[in-house]
């Protein structure tokens with residue numbers, strides 16, 4: 283059993299690499315199966331399966347656009363639209379930190395203020411940028427224990443998949459958030475549990491799998507192992523800058539999970555912004571005017587090495 287948490291509940295729904303790539307395609311305005319297929323580069327059977335799961339979860343809905351033969355398009359529901367801030371934070375991290383970040387150049391313009399923008403995680407009370415060190419937490423009314431369900435293997439991209447052939451922007455971030463164990467490990471480290479045994483107890487992951495994930499997180503530069511004891515050697519796992527910067531993704535995901543998956547008693551975890559002393563009500567705002575960024579407020583200009591085009595979403 284592990285601590286209940288809205289991040290985990292959200293990840294049970296969207297913590298899956300193919301789902302993230304499908305959602306990305308839908309964010310780009312692709313509504314039809316073939317377009318989602320072309321943009322995500324995923325196998326068709328996988329797309330069908332995940333579209334079904336997304337419909338069951340109430341994140342997308344399908345609507346017929348022609349009946350001879352019957353064909354459907356896929357649209358985000360309000361619950362799906364509410365993942366917009368999470369997706370902007372995924373985009374922010376990918377652009378800043380991914381090993382694939384130079385593959386595509388993306389320029390975002392906030393149409394209400396007309397400026398090029400870099401969407402930021404901001405506090406709803408003081409409008410300062412949210413840093414993990416400035417956030418404290420305490421147990422909320424919905425605190426409790428739950429048993430996590432894991433898939434054993436880390437979902438890796440197929441070896442034959444060629445990133446250049448795909449139009450997805452999310453690459454490394456989809457792999458990171460798509461791995462629920464990795465996210466659960468990061469949750470522990472963000473709450474200052476850094477020793478192997480502490481993380482083991484907090485996540486209830488089998489020790490061989492925990493070792494494998496920590497090695498992977500170290501390899502991609504999200505955590506760094508710090509020796510704290512010789513003979514036998516023992517390490518603590520600290521977040522790197524790249525790892526710390528994943529925090530806004532988790533904050534926005536928690537907010538979404540609190541809205542859709544909190545127990546009747548309330549959210550399991552309460553966050554406070556030490557900077558202003560108020561409960562943390564995070565939002566994603568424009569780096570220029572600080573106003574909340576709403577779906578439809580941003581124009582994306584993407585250069586893919588084959589010229590550039592402007593898209594809205």
Ligand SMILES: [Zn+2]
Pocket residue numbers: 405406407408409410555557558559560
């Ligand atoms: Zn604040």
Ligand SMILES: [Zn+2]
Pocket residue numbers: 392394395396397399568569570571572573
């Ligand atoms: Zn703006």
